[in-house]
Amino acid sequence: MTTILSAANAACSIYGLEITSENQLSALQQLKDAGLEPVTLVNGDPTIAVAMSTKKVNMEPWRYQRLPQDTEQEQQCDDSNSSESFIVSIPPSRSAVLDLVAKIMPSTPIPGITEECFLSETDVHDLVSKYIPDDTVTSDDLSSWMSKDGSWGTTIRKQTNKKRKRGRMLNVVKKVYRDFTWDDLSNIQEYRLLVKSSVGTKYTVGYVRKSNTKEPDTTKKKLVNLQIYKMKTKLLCEDVFVSYNTSANDPISGRDATTPPYTFDDCSGNTQDLINKITKSARPIRLVIIDYAGLSTNPDDIKLFISLNKSIREVVVDIGHKVEVYSRHDLLKNINILNKFRCRKGCVKRSQ
Helix, strand or coil: CCEEEHHHHHHHHHHHCCCHHHHCCCCCCHHHHHCEEEEECCCCCCCCCEEEHHHHHHCCCCCCCEECCCCCCEECCCCCHCCCCCCCCCCCCCHHHHHHHHCCCCCCCCCEEEEECCCCCEHHHHHHHCCCCCCCCCCCCCCHHHHHHHHCCCEEEEEEEEEEEEEEEEEEEEHCCCCCCHHHHHHHHHHHHHHHHHCCCCCEEEEEEECCCCCHHHHHHHHHHHHHHHHHHCCCEEEEEECCCCCCCCCCHHHHCCCCCCCCCCCCCCCHHHHHHHHHHCCCCCEEEEHHHCCCCCHHHHHHHHHHCCCCCEEECCCCEEEEEEEEHHHCHHHHHHHHCCCCCCCCCCCC
């Protein structure tokens, strides 16, 4: 059991005040007026509080632990539950829904687990709807998404119960094995716990790339700032580097060689600064990107970049409802994984 300071008692300790109700309220107000709040360090002594700016705490939740607002008594909790709470909300995006469909209806049969059957478009929608939030997707949209994805083949017309229906022959996981839920799709919580537990031994760094699109410059810069914020708050990156107005096919090592310093919010530099940081880092690197095209769509260049930068131990790809993590070995030896970077089917809104 570990004692967790309340915010009020921590505020008193920061100002060296006796713990009374009056002093608690006064100390908290003084911190608030100064734009500060009492916190402890995630990997530090949980009984020692420091005053930190609220903006800094929001931008580096992997470093600072907010304290409960209980002014009456210290709280007790298990060490395993002392991490900052983070509610994972899985967006009902097309990729998230199709990920769920793949769990219920894998594209290839699994002996003893799946059974082949013909399902109409309505049957598929009724089956999938049991596992997703209400009104997430219509039957027509789901059928269209599955057709465009291509993993489940095209629809056919078949006579069932004396009626011709449009549908697909599908490999459906038997009901006894369908014990997963919509929330099981996300591994963001597990990822965040991993980052926090390894902060002393692994350097988590984000890389944001913005293409040279036709959007106004102010819009593009706002989108980059949103991606940086996402890298810091959701993906717990210690530093974030940016490549602005570059193509997904541009060689990574040559990006930003002649560009002036960027002025994005909480940006640690450009691609060349990232490479310099990787080279000098005493800790192994966990490189985080948003969508596969956020790094590159050239598998050969990715392999070259990873091979030259030996400190990179893993690459984390945020695809919205979950992250996919690849080891250095995966990226150097597994052609199937590298090919995931080869192209994208459409424009991905990495700032969301």
